[in-house]
Amino acid sequence: MRGEPLLSIENLTVDLMTVNGIVYAVNGASFTVRKSQIHGLIGESGCGKSVTVKAALRLFDKKRSRVAGNVRFGDTDLLHCAEGELRRLRGGSVSMIFQDPMTSLSPLEKIGAQIEEMLTNHTELSKTKRQAKTLSLLEKVKLFPAEKRRDQYPFELSGGQQQRVMIACAVACEPQLLIADEPTTALDVTIQAQILALLRSLRDENGMAVLLITHNFAVVAEICDHVSVMYAGKIVESAATPDLLAAPAHPYTRHLLDCMPRGRAEDGRLKTIGGSPPRLWERPFGCPFVPRCSLAGEDCAVMPEPEEIGPEHQVSCRRARSRPSGAAAFGDGRGL
Numbered sequence: 001m002r003g004e005p006l007l008s009i010e011n012l013t014v015d016l017m018t019v020n021g022i023v024y025a026v027n028g029a030s031f032t033v034r035k036s037q038i039h040g041l042i043g044e045s046g047c048g049k050s051v052t053v054k055a056a057l058r059l060f061d062k063k064r065s066r067v068a069g070n071v072r073f074g075d076t077d078l079l080h081c082a083e084g085e086l087r088r089l090r091g092g093s094v095s096m097i098f099q100d101p102m103t104s105l106s107p108l109e110k111i112g113a114q115i116e117e118m119l120t121n122h123t124e125l126s127k128t129k130r131q132a133k134t135l136s137l138l139e140k141v142k143l144f145p146a147e148k149r150r151d152q153y154p155f156e157l158s159g160g161q162q163q164r165v166m167i168a169c170a171v172a173c174e175p176q177l178l179i180a181d182e183p184t185t186a187l188d189v190t191i192q193a194q195i196l197a198l199l200r201s202l203r204d205e206n207g208m209a210v211l212l213i214t215h216n217f218a219v220v221a222e223i224c225d226h227v228s229v230m231y232a233g234k235i236v237e238s239a240a241t242p243d244l245l246a247a248p249a250h251p252y253t254r255h256l257l258d259c260m261p262r263g264r265a266e267d268g269r270l271k272t273i274g275g276s277p278p279r280l281w282e283r284p285f286g287c288p289f290v291p292r293c294s295l296a297g298e299d300c301a302v303m304p305e306p307e308e309i310g311p312e313h314q315v316s317c318r319r320a321r322s323r324p325s326g327a328a329a330f331g332d333g334r335g336l
Ligand SMILES: Nc1ncnc2c1ncn2[C@@H]1O[C@H](COP(=O)(O)OP(=O)(O)OP(=O)(O)O)[C@@H](O)[C@H]1O
Pocket: 016, 017, 018, 023, 025, 043, 044, 045, 046, 047, 048, 049, 050, 051, 052, 215, 280
């Protein structure tokens, strides 16, 4: 049923071993993607968005990573289920697309063959049915004429068209959840809008949920039902998109919104958040936003638990309801 939890991530921690030491990339992240929901995961570069989803799908080498917490997809415990079950899920009920299609598409194989391979690996369809389905998928992602596109190689297509091929591969087996990691970052705004519209229509037609990773609030405002804001490997705020845009409670969320292109400083220049995200060489103990937060006090030295401040609106901040003076600034939906 629409609205039931589909992917639940609870208290996820991910430590990655590198030649320079351990990176504490995810530090107790929790959020839930519900059935048929388009859920945005937003945060600055390096805050742990991609590592979160890769760890949830067990894509890290066990020898170079430590992953703890709870990740459930429906009834399946993703962190502990058998390898075979995980392989069946990946590309079947859960699929993933990345920012740069050229790293995922094979340059040597025709587009049709790459889509068909997904169907061969995850369905029992006959060759004739696979071929017919490949054509209908190409039409679904609006790559016309489908017969011609099927026989082209990725290099013959534009970036936006390649991203459509990636989406066709990802939705070939009618997943319940599509994880899209910055699928439009490399594209110009017109093509970006078309790809977002395509994702929304796939959700509307098939009831597929989407976990959309982005660092752009305009993308969230355009397409997401719900949004979780990540900072230093933690979810600091999570809410239905209209609620979060109308009343952002965490100082970090407010700063992110204020940095949107229309939230310009008085001199017309784009605002930025002072300071930079923490380097993740040690596990943050207190609130990791403290060094950049004008509202921080001594009590912020201990990380606050998430607090429910509205229906499905959680925030982890002791100053969640405080506003710096004169800051109707935030939360009036301006700039969106
Ligand atoms: N394979 C890896 N090995 C070691 N460290 C990694 C690896 N992948 C990511 N990291 C580190 O983990 C932290 C989180 O990275 P992650 O890629 O999840 O950020 P992100 O939020 O997806 O950023 P972006 O918006 O730039 O994609 C960063 O400090 C990054 O350098």
